[in-house]
Amino acid sequence: MTFTPRVAVVSALGGALGAGVFAGFAPAALLAGPWFLPALVLPACVALLSGFGAADQARADGDAGGHGFAYARLGRLPARLSGVAHLIGRAGVAAALAGTFAAYVLPEYRTPAALAVLIASVASNGVRAPRRSAAAAAVFVLGVLLLVGVVCLAVPPPENPALAGSPQVMGVLGAASVLFVAFLGFERVSGAESARAAVPLFVGALLVITAFTGYAVLHQLGPARLGLSRAPLRDALVVADGRWLVPLLGLAVTVAVLAVLRHVFATARRTLTALVAVGDLPPVRGRVPLDILTAACAALCVVLASPTTALAIGACAMALHYGFTNAAARILRKEDRTWPTRTACFGLGLSVLLAICAPFDALVVTIASLLVGVAALALRGPLTPRRRS
Template identity: 45%
Template sequence: MTHKPREIVGTVALGLPAVLGAGVFAGFASAAGLAGWWVLPALALSAAAALCSAFSTADQSRAYPDAAGGYGYVRAQLGVWPARMTASVHLLSRCAMAAAVALTFGAYVVPNQPVIGALVLVAGTALLGAAGFRFGVGVSVAASLVVLGVLALVVASVFSIEPVPSAGEAGSVNELVGVAGLMFAAFAGFERITAPHRGEQPHSVSVMKFAIPVLIGLSFVVYLAVGAGVLRQLGSARLALSPAPLRDALVAADASALVPLVQIAAAVAGVAALHFVLLSAHRTLTGLVEDGDLPSRLKPSVLTLAVVVGSALAIAFMPMATALGVAACAMLFYYAFTNASARVLLQNDRTWPMRTACLGLGLSVLLAMSMPIPALLISLAGLGAGTGLIGLTAALRGKRAASRQHTPQAR
């Protein structure tokens, strides 16, 4: 028991770098353009959906420790076709989120060539992962301290200088729910601690009871402070046009000397968040291969390449706002499935009541269906196309296997 506080802090620190990615550095621009200052109360709705979904994935991870994340949980609880739908939206969300994180890195670190910077980040992070690098507790603590320290300086700076009067305000309260869906992507790295990968040490129930609310709560406070700061300094109309809100807020607050620190923090957060995103997509692809939905001859290196290519295509064809919207919308559909499967867990496998899964399911569907139309349409198209492709591949593999079994009998 004496080690539990230390374990809680270490677990929260392990999850923070996966959470503090594109959302805190770029997400407020798109959100402010839709809802203005209403993005701040919308964050509470996003956090509630994330909290319920975190509870659901943590319970299912404990019940199915060797499953391939949400895809595996849904397959075990709801069946093959819901699992294929889950895998489709998860892979789409991971590629779009990788694009959003990488483009954020490009906007801050390589502003003259953001797309090139984004592609380099994806390739470099994938090579790090392939070489066996992992964000353990020590590295995660260091990354968290760097990012949180710089964000604290940004907030202090933008609140210390009176802002220039804004020419106008953007956004409407009518977009509050849609913006809550958009900002959900800012919290979705919680699976770093709620659904450990194979070979990783699982976290005890007693630790997770505290670590999950602390991780989501701390992230909420950070987003609230940063969002209020950049909105105050830039105004919603100006913020909506900014490719790098924290940098522009510092310039407006006469604190340009801190811009290099923000670039360092954006780079650290970008690598950490992207590392989790790529590994998460790789795990889902591995699960599809193991369950026979993809060809068994696909090697891990091929799966890694597939994730990198998908992320690169998203970078090439999706602007930042679109990538973030698709990532959030597809992710919400993914958690709708995982919350639905958590509802049917046996009582002995539960740490949190079934009501949290029901609430998570309802919030996920509500927020997803309230997203901007382009993000919703792309997500639905990806859901349909991905599920059909996975089903077709599995059917062809089944026919080949059946023909091989019957060939010797015919002879």
């Protein structure tokens, strides 16, 4: 079935509107104050350039995914680094999504609720979703976000405390790193036939949605209160006398989290399958053991880290992963390239910049996990490939 760019983007949005838009504004405001809104431009550019590189490689190598692109063009060690970074990022994003669900729907039972939604996601991954369910989920969540934004902007905000001092460059870059989570999901359209139009449309739509929602929440809460909020959209509604919308917002969060978790588990499963295919992991049959492995890593992150730290870990690791994707796109042949080489070069540089500007604790955990993961894969054998994927 052939999708127009507009249909492809609407379907993909159902698997992208998650932790970034519902929980990412608080840590970003804590780092950069009101300047987190201009900081959205940097992760949007990284997503756009990475989408261009992934689209070119998808046309050249098929639907191999980021690990497959790195394996084919950079070698086994970079492919291992890319694959492990992708798995760490997906586990962090899954933990942040589970924490977002708990904060909005069951705040009094945060850890049990977060673990329960991970278990429910693994249990439902074998169920085939209706063809138009992703588009329906996206339309519903978009409608609720629009309603929340209108309510927050229509009501004059209370007097909010102002933040002293001027914005710091590292704070703005740290906010940009955390907000990269809001733009993940572009790989869903980068492999489509209409990727040349779908990737910019998808990233542009996410930028508009995220900026509008972030401005509305900032307008109502102010940067100081926003930085301390665990459920920013819910708190903004309460302040704006929109408490009657809180149950509908909880339903939208549930729909969004389940839809994005489905995509997160699917992409992590593809990377794990690719690692098994090249001999970096022992043979595993069936999707359930692979999903359980991803869910176990996410559950560990839920127990040991706060949702904010999990969000930052997911963003940092995914930025590293897309750094390898852009590095592989740099050495594509001219006939396989739609965009110029400098596109991949800029994407590589900006991806690394986002990763190293992540909050310090998240950066340390990401690098340590990456080293441990690559060392564990090295136990399977040398860097010479055993068989081709």
